[in-house]
Amino acid sequence: MFPHIFRYEISPHISVYLECKGVLHSSQSRFQKIEVVESLDFGRMLVLDGVINLTERDEFVYHEMLVHVPLFSHPDPLKILIVGGGDGGTAREVLKHEEIDRIRQVEIDREVIAVSKKYFPSLGIALDHPKVNVLLTDAIQYVREIEETFDIILVDSTDPVIEQSEGLFSVPFYRDCLNALTEQGILAAQVGDISFETNLVSAVFNKLKEVFPVVRIYLAPIPSYTLVPYSFAFCSKTIHPEMGLGLSRFGGSFQTRYYNPQIHQAAFVLPEHLRKEFEK
Amino acid sequence: MFPHIFRYEISPHISVYLECKGVLHSSQSRFQKIEVVESLDFGRMLVLDGVINLTERDEFVYHEMLVHVPLFSHPDPLKILIVGGGDGGTAREVLKHEEIDRIRQVEIDREVIAVSKKYFPSLGIALDHPKVNVLLTDAIQYVREIEETFDIILVDSTDPVIEQSEGLFSVPFYRDCLNALTEQGILAAQVGDISFETNLVSAVFNKLKEVFPVVRIYLAPIPSYTLVPYSFAFCSKTIHPEMGLGLSRFGGSFQTRYYNPQIHQAAFVLPEHLRKEFEK
Numbered sequence: 001m002f003p004h005i006f007r008y009e010i011s012p013h014i015s016v017y018l019e020c021k022g023v024l025h026s027s028q029s030r031f032q033k034i035e036v037v038e039s040l041d042f043g044r045m046l047v048l049d050g051v052i053n054l055t056e057r058d059e060f061v062y063h064e065m066l067v068h069v070p071l072f073s074h075p076d077p078l079k080i081l082i083v084g085g086g087d088g089g090t091a092r093e094v095l096k097h098e099e100i101d102r103i104r105q106v107e108i109d110r111e112v113i114a115v116s117k118k119y120f121p122s123l124g125i126a127l128d129h130p131k132v133n134v135l136l137t138d139a140i141q142y143v144r145e146i147e148e149t150f151d152i153i154l155v156d157s158t159d160p161v162i163e164q165s166e167g168l169f170s171v172p173f174y175r176d177c178l179n180a181l182t183e184q185g186i187l188a189a190q191v192g193d194i195s196f197e198t199n200l201v202s203a204v205f206n207k208l209k210e211v212f213p214v215v216r217i218y219l220a221p222i223p224s225y226t227l228v229p230y231s232f233a234f235c236s237k238t239i240h241p242e243m244g245l246g247l248s249r250f251g252g253s254f255q256t257r258y259y260n261p262q263i264h265q266a267a268f269v270l271p272e273h274l275r276k277e278f279e280k
Numbered sequence: 281m282f283p284h285i286f287r288y289e290i291s292p293h294i295s296v297y298l299e300c301k302g303v304l305h306s307s308q309s310r311f312q313k314i315e316v317v318e319s320l321d322f323g324r325m326l327v328l329d330g331v332i333n334l335t336e337r338d339e340f341v342y343h344e345m346l347v348h349v350p351l352f353s354h355p356d357p358l359k360i361l362i363v364g365g366g367d368g369g370t371a372r373e374v375l376k377h378e379e380i381d382r383i384r385q386v387e388i389d390r391e392v393i394a395v396s397k398k399y400f401p402s403l404g405i406a407l408d409h410p411k412v413n414v415l416l417t418d419a420i421q422y423v424r425e426i427e428e429t430f431d432i433i434l435v436d437s438t439d440p441v442i443e444q445s446e447g448l449f450s451v452p453f454y455r456d457c458l459n460a461l462t463e464q465g466i467l468a469a470q471v472g473d474i475s476f477e478t479n480l481v482s483a484v485f486n487k488l489k490e491v492f493p494v495v496r497i498y499l500a501p502i503p504s505y506t507l508v509p510y511s512f513a514f515c516s517k518t519i520h521p522e523m524g525l526g527l528s529r530f531g532g533s534f535q536t537r538y539y540n541p542q543i544h545q546a547a548f549v550l551p552e553h554l555r556k557e558f559e560k
Contacts, residue, residue: 013299013320040293227503262549269546
């Protein structure tokens with residue numbers, strides 16, 4: 001009945017099979033293969049080099065947690081840098097924070113932006129907002145050379161296993177980010193699957209610890225990525241997330257589907273076996 | 281290379297495929313088909329009527345959360361009733377609480393106990409402990425007729441979709457449990473997949489609300505069950521889990537791999553879209 005099957009690997013011995021209605025788009029950009037697949041239970045999915053980048057069903061969890069955790073930890077975030085994030089979901093969430101002044105977004109692949117605007121318009125449209133300034137260039141080189149500073153840097157990249165993103169999970173890149181942060185600045189990044197790719201997550205965590213005084217792991221379930229809560233990193237010079245320095249701005253007309261101030265705190269609580277490894 | 285595949289359904293359109301080395305045991309008891317399957321990434325798995333009941337990889341999450349959340353919410357739990365739980369994992373965790381006086385366990389299927397003792401000895405052995413008294417009978421009838429009371433009732437059943445467990449997710453059974461609880465008594469139960477079976481979880485939640493003054497949902501990731509954190513119910517006459525009335529007993533030689541006092545609190549924090557539905 002639904003002959004298309006999309007398969008993604010959790011580990012070499014575990015795969016998830018999704019029934020799909022079909023492939024809406026398939027192209028090869030200068031950087032990657034870009035597909036849009038219509039699945040039954042996850043809705044439309046953006047697939048980059050065969051890996052699910054986002055789905056209509058659960059992208060809100062990923063984008064809200066990547067954005068609101070650092071922004072509501074900061075007393076007064078004005079200037080935001082988004083690394084990657086060509087689909088526009090991260091910018092959409094940042095724009096909910098009315099106090100921000102401007103967003104600089106550095107995306108290497110213009111075709112991801114075009115595909116998102118066509119197939120995920122509620123995400124892609126954020127990139128047309130007057131506060132958003134998109135640069136089509138390599139983020140690694142960009143942060144190496146910039147002289148301005150940001151209150152928040154959001155690393156919304158593909159996974160570190162993909163060659164073009166490897167540089168975004170390296171000590172030199174993190175050092176450049178640290179230099180591009182204000183004194184109260186915060187970097188947040190997606191890190192990976194803490195249960196089925198523990199070694200990968202540990203490696204990224206240790207690189208971040210080499211550079212940032214404060215490094216904390218936080219978790220949120222993103223079923224189209226993996227079977228267990230997915231991990232993010234919160235990094236800063238001085239601010240700890242539990243301080244919740246911006247939480248008084250939450251409420252009123254601020255709309256979320258996953259994030260709330262209790263989730264802000266609970267996301268940093270690690271299971272005992274992970275606490276021993278990641279809170280040393 | 282590993283020709284055996286074990287498949288489990290997350291939804292009608294999503295399945296997980298596990299590579300397995302083989303089937304170690306297969307039998308049909310009076311009540312259900314019992315299999316033990318050796319998988320590569322989840323280790324040994326107990327499979328009842330085709331559904332994964334526990335795996336070596338993640339049973340600790342399920343058993344610790346079913347047991348320690350209610351027990352550490354109670355100021356002085358002495359008498360414990362376990363409904364189901366023939367594998368022994370729940371009893372194993374209860375026995376870590378040295379203050380408990382005795383465990384009454386009511387399991388309908390003696391063959392589950394025998395299979396667990398053979399293939400999962402570190403779980404099954406708990407049932408031989410002198411504090412544990414196993415009754416091989418129908419728990420629904422048992423709670424209808426008992427006159428004694430318990431401090432804690434743990435419903436460690438198979439899913440409500442399976443015919444023989446349906447009665448364990450019914451208002452009459454919950455009323456009988458309420459009557460069998462002391463004034464400070466707590467019932468905890470596994471409820472289901474809150475994201476891919478929301479209607480089922482809502483139905484169970486509403487039945488519990490008909491009976492218990494306090495009903496709270498809490499979450500923990502059990503990847504061999506589903507893609508998102510799995511849900512449990514905490515029910516009582518007066519006690520709320522956040523009070524943590526027994527948490528001062530945690531620490532010292534009390535060993536856990538998932539549970540800790542911070543998890544105790546964080547597990548009750550629901551994402552915004554679930555909070556609206558389950559904290560009304």
